[in-house]
Amino acid sequence: MRPDVRRNLDALLTAAAEIFETDGVDAPVRRITARANVGAGTLYRHFPQRADLIAAVFRREVDACAEAARAFSAQEEPVEALSRWLRHFARFLAAKRGLKTALHSGDPAYEGLPEYFQQRFVPVVAELLDAAAASGGIRSDVAPYDVLRAVADIVAPDDDGYTQRLLTLLIDGLRYRGG
Amino acid sequence: MRPDVRRNLDALLTAAAEIFETDGVDAPVRRITARANVGAGTLYRHFPQRADLIAAVFRREVDACAEAARAFSAQEEPVEALSRWLRHFARFLAAKRGLKTALHSGDPAYEGLPEYFQQRFVPVVAELLDAAAASGGIRSDVAPYDVLRAVADIVAPDDDGYTQRLLTLLIDGLRYRGG
Amino acid sequence: MRPDVRRNLDALLTAAAEIFETDGVDAPVRRITARANVGAGTLYRHFPQRADLIAAVFRREVDACAEAARAFSAQEEPVEALSRWLRHFARFLAAKRGLKTALHSGDPAYEGLPEYFQQRFVPVVAELLDAAAASGGIRSDVAPYDVLRAVADIVAPDDDGYTQRLLTLLIDGLRYRGG
Amino acid sequence: MRPDVRRNLDALLTAAAEIFETDGVDAPVRRITARANVGAGTLYRHFPQRADLIAAVFRREVDACAEAARAFSAQEEPVEALSRWLRHFARFLAAKRGLKTALHSGDPAYEGLPEYFQQRFVPVVAELLDAAAASGGIRSDVAPYDVLRAVADIVAPDDDGYTQRLLTLLIDGLRYRGG
DNA sequence: AATGAATGAGCGTTCATTCAT
DNA sequence: CATGAATGAACGCTCATTCAT
Numbered sequence: 001m002r003p004d005v006r007r008n009l010d011a012l013l014t015a016a017a018e019i020f021e022t023d024g025v026d027a028p029v030r031r032i033t034a035r036a037n038v039g040a041g042t043l044y045r046h047f048p049q050r051a052d053l054i055a056a057v058f059r060r061e062v063d064a065c066a067e068a069a070r071a072f073s074a075q076e077e078p079v080e081a082l083s084r085w086l087r088h089f090a091r092f093l094a095a096k097r098g099l100k101t102a103l104h105s106g107d108p109a110y111e112g113l114p115e116y117f118q119q120r121f122v123p124v125v126a127e128l129l130d131a132a133a134a135s136g137g138i139r140s141d142v143a144p145y146d147v148l149r150a151v152a153d154i155v156a157p158d159d160d161g162y163t164q165r166l167l168t169l170l171i172d173g174l175r176y177r178g179g
Numbered sequence: 180m181r182p183d184v185r186r187n188l189d190a191l192l193t194a195a196a197e198i199f200e201t202d203g204v205d206a207p208v209r210r211i212t213a214r215a216n217v218g219a220g221t222l223y224r225h226f227p228q229r230a231d232l233i234a235a236v237f238r239r240e241v242d243a244c245a246e247a248a249r250a251f252s253a254q255e256e257p258v259e260a261l262s263r264w265l266r267h268f269a270r271f272l273a274a275k276r277g278l279k280t281a282l283h284s285g286d287p288a289y290e291g292l293p294e295y296f297q298q299r300f301v302p303v304v305a306e307l308l309d310a311a312a313a314s315g316g317i318r319s320d321v322a323p324y325d326v327l328r329a330v331a332d333i334v335a336p337d338d339d340g341y342t343q344r345l346l347t348l349l350i351d352g353l354r355y356r357g358g
Numbered sequence: 359m360r361p362d363v364r365r366n367l368d369a370l371l372t373a374a375a376e377i378f379e380t381d382g383v384d385a386p387v388r389r390i391t392a393r394a395n396v397g398a399g400t401l402y403r404h405f406p407q408r409a410d411l412i413a414a415v416f417r418r419e420v421d422a423c424a425e426a427a428r429a430f431s432a433q434e435e436p437v438e439a440l441s442r443w444l445r446h447f448a449r450f451l452a453a454k455r456g457l458k459t460a461l462h463s464g465d466p467a468y469e470g471l472p473e474y475f476q477q478r479f480v481p482v483v484a485e486l487l488d489a490a491a492a493s494g495g496i497r498s499d500v501a502p503y504d505v506l507r508a509v510a511d512i513v514a515p516d517d518d519g520y521t522q523r524l525l526t527l528l529i530d531g532l533r534y535r536g537g
Numbered sequence: 538m539r540p541d542v543r544r545n546l547d548a549l550l551t552a553a554a555e556i557f558e559t560d561g562v563d564a565p566v567r568r569i570t571a572r573a574n575v576g577a578g579t580l581y582r583h584f585p586q587r588a589d590l591i592a593a594v595f596r597r598e599v600d601a602c603a604e605a606a607r608a609f610s611a612q613e614e615p616v617e618a619l620s621r622w623l624r625h626f627a628r629f630l631a632a633k634r635g636l637k638t639a640l641h642s643g644d645p646a647y648e649g650l651p652e653y654f655q656q657r658f659v660p661v662v663a664e665l666l667d668a669a670a671a672s673g674g675i676r677s678d679v680a681p682y683d684v685l686r687a688v689a690d691i692v693a694p695d696d697d698g699y700t701q702r703l704l705t706l707l708i709d710g711l712r713y714r715g716g
Numbered sequence: 717a718a719t720g721a722a723t724g725a726g727c728g729t730t731c732a733t734t735c736a737t
Numbered sequence: 738c739a740t741g742a743a744t745g746a747a748c749g750c751t752c753a754t755t756c757a758t
Contacts (some may be wrong), residue, residue, distance in 0.1 A: 514641070
């Protein structure tokens with residue numbers, strides 16, 4: 001990859017990351033290109049769909065977030081590992097203004113985005129749930145996707161207290177069994 | 180209030196209700212005024228903020244939804260009454276395309292909207308929670324507002340299965356108590 | 359119609375006529391609105407399709423051109439009347455830069471335009487052809503539409519000599535009969 | 538000429554021919570370079586003007602079309618040879634989407650194009666006209682260029698019926714003499 | 717009080733052309 | 738010589754809001 005291309009790509013990803021942080025993921029395209037000092041065409045060349053840019057911007061962080069599950073699994077007992085990681089995942093989402101909305105918007109501009117995130121995160125939460133269920137700490141009839149989506153729904157970037165309380169409630173729901 | 184003013188107001192509310200149902204609450208203003216056979220200025224006179232129109236449109240239904248809690252309380256035991264009403268409330272939100280998003284969007288156009296809904300619904304859910312806690316069916320350390328907001332977060336108009344499963348999980352979380 | 363609306367409409371039609379003359383009928387919309395000192399929306403309100411604007415701009419002139427056939431019919435013998443009017447029609451088209459191309463472009467922006475022009479002109483040329491054929495001056499097996507289209511094809515705004523020579527040839531073709 | 542240069546040139550010509558066939562002669566440049574697996578700069582090096590590319594692409598076919606006149610002249614009597622060749626020429630143009638329009642568009646991108654085609658075709662039609670006039674089958678006061686241009690004007694790729702009828706009329710015009 | 721025409725900034729997107737690599 | 742990434746002006750169009758009528 002040519003160095004100037006690399007430079008432009010980096011500039012775009014950096015600019016997009018900053019803009020996404022402050023303005024959310026559906027900020028005007030022009031703001032990103034302006035910040036990156038790059039023509040509009042350059043952005044469209046690298047990221048024909050807005051979803052492609054979002055995915056690219058968050059890919060590393062997504063991977064890191066997914067990886068974190070291993071550490072929790074290794075260090076904590078299963079239910080605690082699950083709990084920790086869900087909170088970790090919530091923080092991840094909270095930092096991405098507008099991502100939550102985009103994920104379930106149905107807007108064609110975001111096509112492919114939910115799929116990408118699911119592919120990465122569903123296995124992670126599935127494993128955590130299985131381990132916790134195997135340990136007898138939670139019930140085993142809850143789908144990984146539901147949990148993932150629930151956390152995404154519940155995240156409130158501006159109200160961490162609420163998010164934490166709801167996560168507790170959600171995990172308690174997983175712990176609850178009939179009786 | 181002059182009769183023609185009254186007529187215009189009614190036309191606007193009716194039109195907006197229909198448009199909101201089909202196109203969601205951030206449908207173009209013009210579609211509403213066109214359907215109501217009313218000038219754009221007339222709408223802005225009565226509802227300076229889009230939130231005002233939404234609140235007005237849904238006021239009656241909000242009231243009805245809140246009232247329904249009484250019936251549930253009278254007919255069911257406390258936890259069941261709570262559960263029933265939360266599902267009722269979820270259906271109410273599911274029917275209002277885009278309302279959920281608008282409620283937490285932070286968009287200045289929707290200023291005042293969350294407050295209005297809270298004023299009406301928080302007391303309702305507070306009462307249901309208190310009764311259920313008093314009966315020993317659920318714990319007592321969960322804030323009404325949190326529950327309300329959680330249901331709004333969780334509602335998925337196009338995926339009732341998910342909504343129902345999550346409501347179950349949420350209520351189970353309320354039932355869970357430490358041990 | 360309110361006077362300001364009338365004024366804007368006039369400004370638009372005048373501006374469009376001027377722009378069409380110099381830049382052709384697919385000049386950028388913005389150039390027209392700029393010249394008319396009018397917002398883009400105003401143009402779109404009155405003329406949702408570009409074809410609508412073109413039709414409106416040329417309507418009066420189209421009518422005048424069609425009407426002219428009467429005078430020729432009244433004053434000249436049939437074949438001469440036909441000949442004169444075809445040249446008149448050619449001049450009309452020559453003055454409308456790009457109209458010819460637009461008429462047969464298939465571009466959806468020009469939808470409805472050919473139809474409008476045909477509706478107006480086909481009867482005119484049909485009558486002229488019939489009269490000329492009745493007088494024995496030309497053959498009777500040529501379709502009005504073909505003649506109309508042929509003239510449109512042949513018109514060369516920048517080369518009146520060519521246009522005139524070809525018109526002669528075309529009319530001679532009409533005069534020719536087998537032997 | 539270096540073999541790689543030759544290869545690129547061939548690829549460009551082949552690609553352009555295919556694209557012109559399907560998308561017309563003002564298809565985006567990029568589509569051509571992409572199909573040829575060649576950089577944009579390579580195209581611009583060889584064909585600084587779009588017209589240069591068009592001329593190069595059609596050169597062989599132009600030559601073949603011009604050559605065909607000889608065969609007609611040899612096999613048919615003069616007027617018939619003329620008639621046949623004009624229809625042949627019309628088919629040639631009809632197959633080149635957008636060429637007709639480009640020829641008389643005045644667009645600077647097509648600069649030089651008309652000249653190239655004239656150089657090749659005018660002598661051909663001149664000879665055919667002369668022969669036909671010499672045989673007494675047609676008049677002798679019509680310029681070759683006019684006939685050529687008229688055919689180009691008249692060609693309608695999507696309406697062969699019209700094209701044929703107009704060609705007949707045109708040739709009849711040539712046959713007509715005063716009378 | 718009501719109208720609804722007008723505004724015009726703002727959007728996403730395309731594409732001929734240039735020029736660093 | 739060739740590449741192909743980058744440019745960036747230009748386009749058509751939308752729509753919340755204002756304000757002359």
